[in-house]
Amino acid sequence: MTPFALPESAVAEVDRTIALYPERQAAMLPVLWTVQREAGWISPEAMVWVGERLGCSAAAVQAVVTFYTMFDERPVGRWKLQVCRTLSCELMGARAVIDRIRERLGIEPGETTEDGEFTLQEVECLASCGTAPMMQCNLKFYENLTPERIDALLDELRGSTPRPFDVEPVIYERPDLDGYRAMFPRTLERARTGGAEAEAK
Numbered sequence: 001m002t003p004f005a006l007p008e009s010a011v012a013e014v015d016r017t018i019a020l021y022p023e024r025q026a027a028m029l030p031v032l033w034t035v036q037r038e039a040g041w042i043s044p045e046a047m048v049w050v051g052e053r054l055g056c057s058a059a060a061v062q063a064v065v066t067f068y069t070m071f072d073e074r075p076v077g078r079w080k081l082q083v084c085r086t087l088s089c090e091l092m093g094a095r096a097v098i099d100r101i102r103e104r105l106g107i108e109p110g111e112t113t114e115d116g117e118f119t120l121q122e123v124e125c126l127a128s129c130g131t132a133p134m135m136q137c138n139l140k141f142y143e144n145l146t147p148e149r150i151d152a153l154l155d156e157l158r159g160s161t162p163r164p165f166d167v168e169p170v171i172y173e174r175p176d177l178d179g180y181r182a183m184f185p186r187t188l189e190r191a192r193t194g195g196a197e198a199e200a201k
């Protein structure tokens with residue numbers, strides 16, 4: 001097994017993070033974030049390194065890495081497309097969204113395109129059920145998806161560069177939900193604005 005190494009600045013960041021917590025293992029998630037950001041994924045060697053840093057086994061680190069879909073156990077593309085396949089999204093068309101991505105990119109869930117641009121993953125509920133179907137692309141949510149929107153989005157992503165902390169969601173319009181809008185205007189407004197405007201009314 002090749003020893004894992006991070007740049008000195010990242011190691012210092014890890015040590016600073018660990019020092020913030022009364023128990024070393026409580027720093028597991030932020031330390032894994034640093035490792036994933038620096039290395040792009042979390043290899044078995046990285047799990048051993050994190051375990052040594054936190055005073056726990058590599059198996060304990062692996063248990064966390066495999067639980068959270070934001071961590072990757074293998075290299076992924078520049079754009080990581082995580083399509084929710086849980087009930088609300090499934091009922092609202094997630095299957096058609098996944099199929100369109102498969103057809104357009106020529107990959108199956110769990111695979112990465114040969115040019116390293118895109119990885120497709122199926123994930124469980126990401127808590128945007130009210131605007132299903134949706135997917136997370138790197139850190140950003142795209143909601144109320146349709147196969148046509150996937151076409152346009154893939155074209156847009158292919159020509160652009162990921163911004164590390166771009167978390168502003170894109171919630172597409174759904175004219176077919178006008179009846180629902182009339183019944184639950186505040187709920188929809190809250191979903192659209194993140195709560196600020198609805199709370200102000």
Ligand code: FES
Binds near residue numbers: 086087088090127128
């Ligand atoms: S079911 Fe897809 S976000 Fe909840």
